[in-house]
Amino acid sequence: MKRICIIIIFFFFLRVFAQTPDFTEKIRIPLWAELDAYPELAEAQDTSSGQFDYPISRLKKTAPFLLNGMVYGWRFEYTPSDRLRGVAEYFNVEEINTIKEEDGSITYTKPWFENNRVYCWVEFTRTPQMIWTLKAWNSIQSKKIQGRGTGMIADGFDGITNATNDALKNAVREHYRQILKNKPKEIDGHVIIRGTPQIGINAGRYVVELDFFLETDRIVKYTRF
Secondary structure (H helix, E strand, O other), X not given: OHHXXXXXXXXXXXXXXXXXXXXXXXXXXXXXXXXXXOOOOHHHHOOOOOOOHHHHHHHHHHHHHHHHHHHOOEEEEEEOOEOOOOEOOXXXXXXXXXXXXXXXXXXXXXXXXXXXXXEEEEEEEOOHHHHHHHHHHHHOOOEEEEEEEEEEHHHOHHHHHHHHHHHHHHHHHHHHHHHXXXXXXXXXXXXXXXXXXXXXXXXXXXXXXXEEEEEEEEXXXXXXX
């Protein structure tokens, strides 16, 4: 019985690690878009568009956006809310660099249809410099954080970007809550997405789950109350 348990555990971990993708040289992630635009969006009013124009356009917006986060990462500025000081929460995200659809570096392969969506594999090959950058993230003592965020489907592509920024904000906020005793005035840092981005829909909202490597650039403390 003990031997059987060891074998089961071995194959469990073998399966888990086999499912973890290696994005060191080539990124390959599944991505989807709705077949039809949300009725209130401008895209839904365009009667001249072809049957698959909308999902193709959405995929070609979402793919570069996520790949930017996986290859170059994002900078953020975070101010925690503080009711006693009358400070509202503030969170800002900026791209560090940009992967553009027109560069032709992104490929879309093996499309399929499921649940009124168009799915495909999005592929991107890193340059030697990009590989070096990723290895640097892996070699330094970067913190690993994760977050979940939401954005309205009615906002179109902005709903996905809002959900992504919300996931990052929640990941950052939770991490610093655990390691800082007192609320800081401001936190600046940068992140890069690790692992496969997860995008779903629930109750009229996009739901995005992301894992990140985190580097803190600066923590500004309050000098007085």
